[in-house]
Amino acid sequence: MVDCAAGSDVDAGRDGTRVNGLKVALLQVSYGDDEPLRDRVERVSQWVRGLEPTDLVLLPELWAHGGFASASWRTTAELVSGQTIAQMASVARETGTWLHAGSVIEKADEGADRGSEGRGLWNTSVLLSPQGEVHKTYRKIHRFGFGDGEPRLLEAGTDLAVVDLEANSGSVRVGMATCYDLRFPELFRQLGDQGVEVVLLPAAWPMPRVEHWRLLGRARALENQTWVLQCNTAGTHSGVEMGGHSQIVAPTGEVLAELGSGEGALVAELDLDLLKRVRADFPVLADRRLSTLGY
Numbered sequence: 001m002v003d004c005a006a007g008s009d010v011d012a013g014r015d016g017t018r019v020n021g022l023k024v025a026l027l028q029v030s031y032g033d034d035e036p037l038r039d040r041v042e043r044v045s046q047w048v049r050g051l052e053p054t055d056l057v058l059l060p061e062l063w064a065h066g067g068f069a070s071a072s073w074r075t076t077a078e079l080v081s082g083q084t085i086a087q088m089a090s091v092a093r094e095t096g097t098w099l100h101a102g103s104v105i106e107k108a109d110e111g112a113d114r115g116s117e118g119r120g121l122w123n124t125s126v127l128l129s130p131q132g133e134v135h136k137t138y139r140k141i142h143r144f145g146f147g148d149g150e151p152r153l154l155e156a157g158t159d160l161a162v163v164d165l166e167a168n169s170g171s172v173r174v175g176m177a178t179c180y181d182l183r184f185p186e187l188f189r190q191l192g193d194q195g196v197e198v199v200l201l202p203a204a205w206p207m208p209r210v211e212h213w214r215l216l217g218r219a220r221a222l223e224n225q226t227w228v229l230q231c232n233t234a235g236t237h238s239g240v241e242m243g244g245h246s247q248i249v250a251p252t253g254e255v256l257a258e259l260g261s262g263e264g265a266l267v268a269e270l271d272l273d274l275l276k277r278v279r280a281d282f283p284v285l286a287d288r289r290l291s292t293l294g295y
């Protein structure tokens with residue numbers, strides 16, 4: 001059963017219309033261990049095709065390869081040009097929308113750099129343009145697992161990902177981060193310093209720590225005065241119950257819209273001018289004392 005939540009207005013104009021609105025849809029994909037990878041890719045493709053038109057669709061972390069299915073990552077890993085991203089690129093082209101395809105287990109191409117630990121595998125998020133081109137990739141910098149899972153099997157990403165999108169409402173600068181990255185405020189501060197207005201954060205965040213997820217998303221949005229779009233997974237796979245509760249957080253730290261724990265779509269329109277107003281009205285970032293603190 002798919003739930004649908006529409007965001008309430010944080011700051012609608014007096015007549016209810018918006019200036020500079022960016023319409024987004026976050027798909028909280030639920031899955032277990034029984035659904036084959038290719039079936040899930042097909043199911044999610046159909047879901048995106050059936051959405052009302054939006055500027056940007058965001059999918060969760062490793063929704064195809066399994067956020068905690070680390071035992072199979074070596075065998076299911078794909079090139080960024082592999083089948084999963086190729087299919088999602090077709091969907092982006094057909095629907096004419098920016099599609100953040102969540103993340104995949106990326107394997108290094110033959111002869112290409114395999115990373116500093118020589119593993120040749122990454123947790124890589126892929127942002128596709130409405131023309132179906134790979135516009136930007138982001139390899140997750142902070143690996144989750146405390147010595148197991150990601151840090152045992154994958155390489156750590158080394159580069160920030162900041163990119164401008166041309167949407168119907170104009171240009172918007174987005175930054176990419178993934179799941180566990182949410183616990184590292186210095187990454188979000190750097191994205192903010194590069195002019196990011198909207199952070200796109202796919203995740204496979206488990207239920208037992210879902211309150212951390214909600215709180216940290218609000219903190220990252222509030223302290224950097226940016227939008228934070230958090231798209232989590234639902235269901236239970238590899239023995240881990242996912243937390244759901246995807247949310248869209250405004251630069252005020254307020255939650256514009258959120259989902260519960262099951263599968264669902266979160267559709268909302270972001271007033272991008274709100275960010276400028278919040279920064280003008282409460283210019284906290286201008287009061288930083290970086291040199292005093294040794295930066």
Ligand SMILES: NC(=O)CCC(=O)C(=O)O
Nearest residue numbers: 144179180204205206209
């Ligand atoms: N997939 C992840 O990065 C999980 C992160 C997590 O569970 C946590 O930070 O807590």
